[in-house]
Amino acid sequence: MQPERLGKVFNVPFLSLDGTSVEMASLIFLFLMVIAISSIKRRRQLVRRIVQAGSFFVFYYVVYSCLGVFGMVRNGLYGMTLLGSAYSESFYWLALPIAIISVTLLHGTVFCGWICPTGTVQDLAGWIRKRFPRRKERLTRGRLIGLAVFVAGFLVLLAWMGAKRQLLLEDSSVHWAAMLILVCYLVLAGVLDDFPSRKLRLFSLVAIFFTAVSHLVVTSPMHFAFTTRDDKASALTTLVILVSSLFVLRPWCRYLCPWGYLMGFLHRFSRLRIQQAPGRCTGCGVCSTTCDVAAIKNGVVRLEQCQFCYSCVDSCPNGGLRVVDMWSQADEKAAVPAKKAEDPA
């Protein structure tokens, strides 16, 4: 291998394209910052909000290679197809997905809880929802009317868009918007259960994988915010996510985020995870009510749902939940039998 090519392997992931190093450098700084400050307990949730706002700023002004969850899957696959034919472009597309996957394996799903702009937008709407007293999860008459107005508005906006301009398959993020409305409505109506419906994220991942392999471009929700392009379909989908978040907290993350499914899967193998501290849980249920994605049941954290926002850890009055380093635990477990074997007594 030529020396300059070896050098390129190390240099190019830090370049957005030849000569620009701003994009990846800023993102890696963001990841390292989150890893560093998320372990500080003092006013952690306030710090998280500040980091979310800062991440939004970084995605708005700096990041160009990824303009949404769908784009990240598609660009990653496209980057893989370029391996062996154009390394610099391949690394450009692969750098961000690989960085996120690496951070997830090292530090849990902090990308979802601390950085993802789609999550930030949902948190914003969720904050409004939390201002109102929670009476019932199921569909009341008021909610039914609200949802009906919402669905009618969605259809009117869609028809207006169709009349104004050619709608292409590229605008199919609207399909995801329709799916989100449908699943939220049916969950609230009691036709679907919340927890099994979370597996629909796999459907979403398969669908977006299929479109990427078929060379179909589907613009992501939030895409419109990070580009100068007039992407009304993406804007409409984002609006749907925002309004749905008034009914169900973080609905996109719960039911449809393809990248979220991947993160949840990788969380099983990550170094850090949140676990119950033995003997400390009093079963008060504060953690379950605090968790925006309802990832905790009876004090047990579901790894594939957890977004590593630390709100359960911070809210538990008895310190019943703690962050555990699984890799060092595994080392300790491996070391114990060895010690026993060494000890003749």
Added chain:
Amino acid sequence: MRSVGRFWPSALFALGTVVAYSLPGLDRVEACTLWSQSRCDAQNTAAMAIDAPASPPPRAWSFDGSGRVWGYEPGMTVWSSPALAAVDGRALLAVGNYDHTLYALDAATGESLWKFTTGGPVYAAPVFFRQADRMVVLAASTDRLVYAIDAASGRQVWVHSVEDYRPTLGGARLGAPCVGGTGDSDNAAFVSYWVWDRSLANSLQKSGVLALALADGKPLWRQELGDNELSAAIFVRTGAHGQLFLGSANGNIYALDAASGAVQWKKTELDAVRSPPAFFVSATGPLVVAGSKFGTVRGLDAATGAERWSYRTGDRITGSPAILVERGGARAFVGSYDQVLHAMDASDGSPKWRYAARGGLYSSPALSDPSGDPMVLVSGWDHMLHVVSLGTGSPVFSAFTGRPLWNVAGMDDSNWSSPVAGRIADRWMAFVGSYDGTLRALPLGAEDRAAPTLQSNRLFWLSFPLVLLPFLALAIGLTRRERRPQRARSVLNDRSRFEE
């Protein structure tokens, strides 16, 4: 009296002509004379007046080239952008196709004159050069070979490979050649190339520009430029020196010395430059105008690469800018994926007008001049050819040019065929190689224009139930599966209670 009667109309005509030509904005499009670059000339006007006495008056025609439909892969197109030339008194249209063939058609009638089969799809636009008494067409194929073919007979004159054959060689992408000279006269063809070999033993990824002698195809020099796809180059001669300008997929715009291939300057853009830049000489000096996928058009000093101006569109630019040089200055036209055709002052980048289409504009514009009313032609993802008044940006007409063979809406990694314009027997025609597999010739004159066809959003709406129904079925299935054991458990509990 008689002499006076003859004098005044002639004098008035002469005066009118002088006045018309001295007013800014009333220029006629100066069509290029030899299609020696991918878009005819360095201004990318893609328009040519052809002296073809043997051709009949042109009419609308279409030529179906969709016989063999392969799966889509990024970068592929159906037709290359066409090129025009007068050969033996006939207007000849040369165009490459993904069926590995270079077609030569009579531009007036669509009659096939000859075809030449290469070893791979021909995505790069062909170009022409004169060799002694004959016209020769140059075609760069993805079989990594550059062919020189006699335009009259379709016979091979010479062939040269940009990279030696090896069994593991993965593929090649060649840009359209451009004809120029390493010295004072035109003696070379410059071809940009990108080749790769993914085998572990012979790993190779390289791109560059190769200069081939027009006489026999022997290489004159080679300049390597990294490992990325390169756009076609444009050749310009400033004084005695020739210069080449081209873009690359890793976001660079290069200026090369045509004599040696040495890189004179490199300007790094924020995203890929997929199409060749345009060149013109402004009042302040020669400028290179290029657009990138970042959506920015920049005017660069041709001598140093320093930025003179920039213009931001709303989305990706994959086509080349086209420039109309006027006496008072110059105007640049760029199609963008923001669905707008942008017209700007090419000297300072100030906006002139905007024309909004109903789909992203992927093609390079072509400039035509039907009866002294200059027009801009551009193709978009609404599957229409848009013809717009060059002076005001108001729509003249649009024509449906067919849906893609593959549903690859929005894919911007293919440089789909761009329209070109040609005047044959005083009639201007547009030639469009569409991604539906059909090559079309459309008259641009007011009396015989194609009627516009409106498109529906059919595929988008059809895909709604195709996605929603399986999704709904899966969602219900998942919940039912979760509830089933609970129901079974409750039945068991009931039974045990009954037994108690």
